[in-house]
Amino acid sequence: MSARTVATKPFEGQKPGTSGLRKRVSVFEQENYTENFVQCILNAIPGGAKGSTLVVGGDGRYYSKPAVQKIIRLAAGNGVSKLIIGQNGILSTPASSHLIRLRKATGGILLTASHNPGGPNADFGIKYNVENGGPAPESVTNAIFESTKTISEYSVVDGDDIDLSTIGERSFGELAIEIVDSVADYVEYLSQIFDFNLIRDFLATGFTVRFDALHGVTGPYARALFVERFGLSESAVQNCVPSEDFGGGHPDPNLTYARSLVEAVEKEGISFGAASDGDGDRNMILGKGAFVNPSDSVAIIADWAERAIPYFKGGIHGLARSMPTSGAIDRVAKARGYEVFEVPTGWKFFGNLMDAGRLSICGEESFGTGSDHIREKDGLWAVVAWLSILATANKEKPGTSVADVLQAHYAKYGRNFFSRYDYEEVSSEGAKAMIDQVSTLFTSSEFIGSKHGPFTVKEAGNFSYTDPIDGSVSKNQGLYAVFEDGSRIVFRLSGTGSSGATIRLYVEKYTQDASEYDADVQVGLKTLIDVALQLSDLEKYTGRSAPTVIT
Numbered sequence: 250m251s252a253r254t255v256a257t258k259p260f261e262g263q264k265p266g267t268s269g270l271r272k273r274v275s276v277f278e279q280e281n282y283t284e285n286f287v288q289c290i291l292n293a294i295p296g297g298a299k300g301s302t303l304v305v306g307g308d309g310r311y312y313s314k315p316a317v318q319k320i321i322r323l324a325a326g327n328g329v330s331k332l333i334i335g336q337n338g339i340l341s342t343p344a345s346s347h348l349i350r351l352r353k354a355t356g357g358i359l360l361t362a363s364h365n366p367g368g369p370n371a372d373f374g375i376k377y378n379v380e381n382g383g384p385a386p387e388s389v390t391n392a393i394f395e396s397t398k399t400i401s402e403y404s405v406v407d408g409d410d411i412d413l414s415t416i417g418e419r420s421f422g423e424l425a426i427e428i429v430d431s432v433a434d435y436v437e438y439l440s441q442i443f444d445f446n447l448i449r450d451f452l453a454t455g456f457t458v459r460f461d462a463l464h465g466v467t468g469p470y471a472r473a474l475f476v477e478r479f480g481l482s483e484s485a486v487q488n489c490v491p492s493e494d495f496g497g498g499h500p501d502p503n504l505t506y507a508r509s510l511v512e513a514v515e516k517e518g519i520s521f522g523a524a525s526d527g528d529g530d531r532n533m534i535l536g537k538g539a540f541v542n543p544s545d546s547v548a549i550i551a552d553w554a555e556r557a558i559p560y561f562k563g564g565i566h567g568l569a570r571s572m573p574t575s576g577a578i579d580r581v582a583k584a585r586g587y588e589v590f591e592v593p594t595g596w597k598f599f600g601n602l603m604d605a606g607r608l609s610i611c612g613e614e615s616f617g618t619g620s621d622h623i624r625e626k627d628g629l630w631a632v633v634a635w636l637s638i639l640a641t642a643n644k645e646k647p648g649t650s651v652a653d654v655l656q657a658h659y660a661k662y663g664r665n666f667f668s669r670y671d672y673e674e675v676s677s678e679g680a681k682a683m684i685d686q687v688s689t690l691f692t693s694s695e696f697i698g699s700k701h702g703p704f705t706v707k708e709a710g711n712f713s714y715t716d717p718i719d720g721s722v723s724k725n726q727g728l729y730a731v732f733e734d735g736s737r738i739v740f741r742l743s744g745t746g747s748s749g750a751t752i753r754l755y756v757e758k759y760t761q762d763a764s765e766y767d768a769d770v771q772v773g774l775k776t777l778i779d780v781a782l783q784l785s786d787l788e789k790y791t792g793r794s795a796p797t798v799i800t
């Protein structure tokens with residue numbers, strides 16, 4: 250079996266976004282499209298593809314299987330030494346990150362479009378993770394993109410499809426292939442991080458749980474955890490058989506797309522509800538009558554970590570959040586004396602801080618929560634972290650609910666009301682014109698000190714980040730305006746959509762008035778949202794009078 254080069258031409262738009270390349274399946278299905286992009290990943294691997302060991306797996310969405318076979322042929326054609334592949338091509342994103350680290354691999358190719366719908370008419374995605382297990386930094390994604398603009402050939406070795414369904418070692422010419430159990434290493438790792446006995450004993454007291462995998466990759470992981478390790482019945486998990494099109498749904502854990510879970514928790518009076526997205530890196534946490542905003546979730550986990558999670562017993566080395574995420578975690582950092590960082594949107598910006606030992610726990614408002622145990626956000630980790638907190642809280646005070654944990658947090662730190670409005674698939678021109686207009690306004694000197702309703706602008710601009718570890722600079726990461734009372738609005742364009750443009754508007758308001766802690770978020774934020782919509786002229790530019798999704 251020897252390598253053969255195939256002539257090809259560049260495709261436009263193979264630019265990795267916030268989290269890899271995401272396009273419609275039909276785009277990836279074009280002749281050479283997938284091969285080109287994978288070849289460009291191989292070209293951009295720091296240290297080269299030759300002799301490397303790569304982890305390969307994904308959320309199992311439609312087109313994953315042919316993509317894995319293509320990767321095998323390209324890896325062989327480029328002299329890769331070994332591929333470690335999840336059984337049937339399945340690995341959750343957190344499990345991939347863990348496996349890269351555990352096996353000291355060169356990196357990994359992750360086949361996922363995360364929370365985007367799957368199926369022949371929906372999305373597919375490919376992303377590259379580096380040696381530390383985290384998403385490739387911009388230096389690498391830029392190199393991939395540059396390569397996609399000039400590619401003229403790719404190298405493959407021809408051969409029969411490899412059987413992905415049975416665990417074990419095989420080879421494809423010179424290339425070694427190991428098919429591994431998708432779940433075992435990851436669950437074993439979580440058992441070292443958390444006190445599984447504490448959780449199991451607590452759940453045995455009748456604290457009821459429902460986890461919804463939304464037909465995504467976490468089903469088998471959740472069953473291994475909740476049913477096999479924590480001793481719960483099958484009714485503790487729902488939608489836990491992964492499907493190539495996520496049961497026709499939208500595998501995004503929020504109040505809109507995980508509605509059936511939200512309803513089940515309320516109707517059946519379940520104590521704790523949780524969901525994860527297609528590839529398992531996002532999470533949503535609910536209690537009866539209580540939705541835990543992700544910005545609060547990470548702050549609460551950070552506040553409890555040292556006493557509730559054995560992994561952090563040795564101490565916390567810093568916290569972080571993405572820029573649009575609310576400042577709730579900053580207050581925990583201040584009170585507990587931890588360093589705290591504000592980075593651009595996207596998990597890749599946390600990796601350097603973790604590698605440098607300056608970041609233990611971090612999160613994004615977009616239902617992403619995690620720690621330095623791996624280099625991706627981790628949905629099930631967050632769920633088990635919450636169960637650890639509840640188990641610990643119930644030891645101290647039996648009967649403590651999710652709502653009680655939330656209220657106790659507000660009583661201690663005040664409450665950051667937070668909401669995000671998404672305007673999905675608006676016209677790219679309209680979105681760009683709106684952002685240009687906001688950018689001109691927010692960066693003009695007259696804007697500072699101007700009054701809008703009850704709010705006076707204190708600070709505004711386009712967020713730019715200098716990585717404290719390697720000094721790299723990321724500009725244009727979101728337009729923000731902070732008002733005198735600490736309230737804040739942020740506008741940015743999504744970097745993960747596969748067609749058109751998605752505008753995200755983030756609003757945040759802080760209160761220390763206990764009478765407001767129970768207030769409805771949308772009511773609490775109404776005036777601020779109106780100001781944001783006025784300042785941006787959003788409806789004029791996009792024709793949208795209401796957002797597609799509110800979280």
Ligand code: G1P
Binds near residue numbers: 267742746
């Ligand atoms: C979105 C989220 C962001 C997250 C990313 C990947 O990116 O906003 O926080 O890191 O998905 O899950 P966006 O579409 O906003 O660029």
Ligand code: ZN
Binds near residue numbers: 363527530531
């Ligand atoms: Zn995801």
